[in-house]
Amino acid sequence: MISTMFASDIIAPRPNAPVKHLITALGTSTQQKGNSFVSKIWGNSKEPRPVIYDDYKSVYADKQVDIVYVGTPHSLHRQNCLDAIAAGKHVLCEKPLTINAREAKEVIDAARAKGVALMEAVWTRFFPCVQELQKHLHEHKSIGDIRRAFIEYGAALPISSLGPESRLRDPALGAGALLDIGMYTLMYASVIMGQNLLGTEHPVPEVISAMSITDGIDESNVNVLTYADGTRERVAVCTSTLLSRGPKEFARIEGSEGSITLHTAKGPSCPTSFVLKRGGEETKFAFENPPGTAGFVFEADSFALDVLNGRLENQVMPLDETLRMMALMDGIRDQGGLKYPQDQ
Ligand SMILES: NC(=O)C1=CN([C@@H]2O[C@H](COP(=O)(O)OP(=O)(O)OC[C@H]3O[C@@H](n4cnc5c(N)ncnc54)[C@H](OP(=O)(O)O)[C@@H]3O)[C@@H](O)[C@H]2O)C=CC1
Numbered sequence: 173m174i175s176t177m178f179a180s181d182i183i184a185p186r187p188n189a190p191v192k193h194l195i196t197a198l199g200t201s202t203q204q205k206g207n208s209f210v211s212k213i214w215g216n217s218k219e220p221r222p223v224i225y226d227d228y229k230s231v232y233a234d235k236q237v238d239i240v241y242v243g244t245p246h247s248l249h250r251q252n253c254l255d256a257i258a259a260g261k262h263v264l265c266e267k268p269l270t271i272n273a274r275e276a277k278e279v280i281d282a283a284r285a286k287g288v289a290l291m292e293a294v295w296t297r298f299f300p301c302v303q304e305l306q307k308h309l310h311e312h313k314s315i316g317d318i319r320r321a322f323i324e325y326g327a328a329l330p331i332s333s334l335g336p337e338s339r340l341r342d343p344a345l346g347a348g349a350l351l352d353i354g355m356y357t358l359m360y361a362s363v364i365m366g367q368n369l370l371g372t373e374h375p376v377p378e379v380i381s382a383m384s385i386t387d388g389i390d391e392s393n394v395n396v397l398t399y400a401d402g403t404r405e406r407v408a409v410c411t412s413t414l415l416s417r418g419p420k421e422f423a424r425i426e427g428s429e430g431s432i433t434l435h436t437a438k439g440p441s442c443p444t445s446f447v448l449k450r451g452g453e454e455t456k457f458a459f460e461n462p463p464g465t466a467g468f469v470f471e472a473d474s475f476a477l478d479v480l481n482g483r484l485e486n487q488v489m490p491l492d493e494t495l496r497m498m499a500l501m502d503g504i505r506d507q508g509g510l511k512y513p514q515d516q
């Protein structure tokens with residue numbers, strides 16, 4: 173699913189793009205699957221088509237490849253990243269980077285030791301909507317002191333009709349609401365409460381969590397994050413569920429001088445606008461993606477520009493922020509009683 177969207181996005185013609193992406197190779201399980209992927213995405217396009225390998229290792233060995241994009245289920249990320257890094261490739265890996273913080277540290281250490289760039293593809297952070305929101309919250313202080321935030325992500329995924337081998341059902345593949353979509357709610361908490369600080373500099377909240385677990389995965393979770401780093405406590409309530417679709421107005425931020433609501437047309441991972449209310453006035457800030465894209469180009473451009481300029485870490489999504497988020501989710505799963513085989 174995501175590889176289709178990502179690939180379509182980055183080869184879409186964009187007159188003012190800061191970088192041009194070229195997909196030179198595709199690693200997949202069968203040649204037939206690769207052929208149908210390529211015809212689906214390239215269609216009649218005149219863009220050069222990738223060579224199709226029926227394994228992943230040939231991609232890592234291909235000298236034409238600069239960056240490997242990993243779009244496999246969660247539990248495979250660790251090994252896919254380690255293999256690509258060992259071959260000297262830069263890696264953009266889908267979220268979550270791994271199943272837990274221990275695995276994430278292993279992958280990050282490997283990238284740092286090899287001197288290659290690595291980034292967890294938390295695409296939402298790169299949306300102009302989120303970047304502008306951060307300016308309003310932390311630079312212009314448009315709603316004064318931030319006091320509370322409520323963020324929800326509901327995705328009505330057809331879990332019960334999926335086979336047990338699905339990445340959305342199988343605990344061994346890292347299924348569950350927290351790792352799949354809950355991480356976005358925690359990302360928003362970081363954007364809202366983190367004062368633009370990331371990784372080891374980010375304020376450390378006290379966390380109280382509850383999970384509803386069925387068939388070995390969390391169908392829903394609720395997390396209360398309390399930040400006691402100022403003169404008064406600030407609270408973010410983050411909740412996600414696989415059982416029902418959430419509202420288009422998916423978040424509310426309350427400040428001492430106003431409030432902001434966040435909106436989406438498709439899902440909280442791709443926000444489209446926010447509405448600022450202050451002193452009886454309401455202002456809407458709306459954003460559009462480049463035509464023909466879903467918004468993956470923002471993270472892809474940012475990472476490609478890092479690689480072109482010899483930067484090994486991205487400033488918007490640095491590796492210490494990935495580690496912080498993975499450790500936060502480990503703690504939430506500890507409280508909720510959700511263990512994956514990889515935690516043993
Ligand atoms: N940024 C975003 O908005 C989104 C991100 N994601 C992330 O992308 C990743 C993949 O999700 P998604 O695209 O939905 O997953 P899919 O199940 O649709 O695709 C995963 C692909 O991984 C390969 N694969 C390798 N081993 C396995 C295995 N054991 N079981 C299943 N597939 C396997 C397969 O490709 P092949 O046979 O060709 O090798 C498969 O098509 C996840 O990390 C997810 O969190 C997902 C959706 C949205």
Ligand SMILES: O=C1OC[C@@H](O)[C@H](O)[C@H]1O
Pocket residue numbers: 327352353439441
């Ligand atoms: O990252 C994601 O965002 C959208 C969801 O539908 C998907 O399952 C998830 O992986």
